[in-house]
Amino acid sequence: MLPRRFRPAAAASVLFSLLLAGCGESQPNAQAVAPPAPKVTVAKPVKKLVSDFDEYVGRFVAYDFVEVRSRVSGYLDKIHFTDGQMIKEGDDLFTIDRRPFEAALAQAKAAREQAEANLAFAESDLKRGESLIRGTTITQQTLDQRTQAKRVAEASVTAQEAAQRQAELDLQFTELKAPISGRIGDRRVSVGNLVTGGTAGNTTLLATVVSVDPIRFEFTMDEASYLRYLRAATEAAATSSNRGMSLPVKLKLIDERDFVHEGKIDFVDNAIDRSSGTIRGRAEFRNPDGKLTPGMFGRIQIAVSKPAVALLVPDSAIGTEQVRKFVYAVSPDDVANPKYVTLGSVVDGMRVITDGLDSDDTVVVNGLMRVRPGTKVSPQQATASNGDGKGTVVGTN
Template sequence: MIRQKYRVSGSALVLVVCALVAGCGQQQPQQQQAAPPPPAVTVATPNERTITDHDEYVGRFVAVDAVEIRARVSGYLDKIHFKDGQVVKEGDLLFTIDKRPFQTALDQAKAQLERARAELAFAQGDLDRASQLVRDKTITQQTFDQRTQVKRVAEANVAAQEAAVRQAQLDLEFTDLRAPVSGRIGDRRVSIGNLVTGGTTGNTTLLATIVSTDPIRFEFTFDEASYLRYERLAAKGNVNTSRDDLAARGGSSVVRLRLIDEKDFVHVGRMDFVDNVIDRSTGTIRGRAVFANAQGLFTPGMFARVQVPGSAPYTALLVPDTAIGSEQARKFVYVVRPDNTVVQKYVELGQLAEGERVIKSGLEATDRVIVEGLMRARPGIKVTPQVAPGPASAGTTARK
């Protein structure tokens, strides 16, 4: 009886274990069916805008007027009438050379002029008397001719002394050196009391330099291919960047500029010159723009970047630059199909416009482009798209 009881208990235990194993086998398929949800991504349709391509070039500011201050007469420097680095106006007094020797020379020239005039008056009176005497046959014709010659020599002497007075007056005026142009003057190169060498020879003394600041020019060079592109666009009437326009021979092209510490092209100027030859050694041609500089921010010699219109306005599709992926040399974007599967589309990129990239080909205006969550997307998988509000369409410019 005891053995039979144990046999029943063992059978019951086997049944319980089998029931547990069967339950585990039924729960395992249920756990396998609970797959993770599709990853969430943010999508947006391409932004459609009117774009104008711009080419960027690096250049340097140059002064419209740059003048070296040198004396026209030699002498000792007597006074300096400016502070180093000061802004001066045209006609302002800058230097004074000791006037005393030149005032003395002027007084001597005036005295010589008075002497010549007195000699002319005496010769004129002598000739008047000789005119009556020659008619009365009191003096010979030869004597009359001699007195006529003396009068003419006296007239020439007066003219020479008048020129000497004018030259002495000029020399005296040249002792005051004034600013020939408005602009900013540099530091003085000579101290008071030093001998200044003047004149028109090459060994004259440099006293200071003045550069004009408002307006100011910006010079840069662009390659031959760009020059041809501008000419062909202008020939089609698409953009006013031909040589005639750039050189202000009937128009001017608006350009924009930014300094090295600025992010945007906020300074507006106009082209006023393009050179007439292409440099053989570099294959580039020189262009020049003019910018207002009332605040004196731009300084000659300063570097900056300039934007020049490189195309006619056109309508383009733009996507955030962060949505662009790279596959070796090719660029692509991830697009979500209507069934929420991801597809890879290869695109041709254009220029950058305010943080968005111009797409020249490979994309449709209705495509839903993944702009956030690219690391979670793969071609062929399903995703959960979330629509991101896009910026309003507006005209803008594109740059390289």
């Protein structure tokens, strides 16, 4: 039997031994409840035909823009349109008071008739003089005077004919018709006001008309891009107005997500701006519904290469390690390892991978935060494409 002073120490020793035994027995149970492999969603990269492109911001301009001004002065009598309506070439727009010009035309006709009567008399008088015997019945001086009178009468008739044509034109100019088809703005002058016409700079602006279909889109490109386009164009095409830039272009408005408007480049300027190092380009687009309006902003895509097959993955499959981008590729034994990739742009909601990924790789597209390099995962197959995956021609930059 132990002395009394050793009994507490012995009890503590026995308790410590029991605790060690308990810990040793619980270790196998801990291994049995190890966490399972994380579940992730995997898919193959999507193959699509894509084409490299550049994007520029620009503004729409009207194909034709006309300021409606009168060629004659007078009081405005009628307005034949509603502000902002669509008009066709030749439609009546304004009418200037015609009465003064009708009177001027009648006066010009009367003056012409008088000149023609004088000419008829001069011709008959000359004919009578030519039938007389020169030197005895009529002098040569008298005959010359009658010849001169006939020529003066002919000139007077010509002048009065010109005056009559001018009066007829002035009368026609009182009816202002649409010079082009398009959309007219608001009236700038009300009925009853005096309209100043003519060719001077102080003529009265009555309205403006802009063409609607087609419409042009102007933008500026940098010098490097311009040179790249020229090298891609053939020598024969480079002499055309668009410098051979016959590549397709697409456009989207500020409230649109996709480039849905298709057009073509029809003009490139003849000089590069010294201050900005850019050159002006212009594209033409169809606008049958009139939605595209002059002055509106938009973003244009210019294809710079022929379509080629590229690999696309969702943005959710891409991870970041400092400045490098990577995706997790799952091996046949369900082990995830990172593959560093080079990114293109977003196409149809997916990211183009330009380098670092193979078409037969299986990529983690959902559950990226649950994966660690070299860990085993529990993959579930899914479709990485959010489109049809049939190889639609799209663009990347």
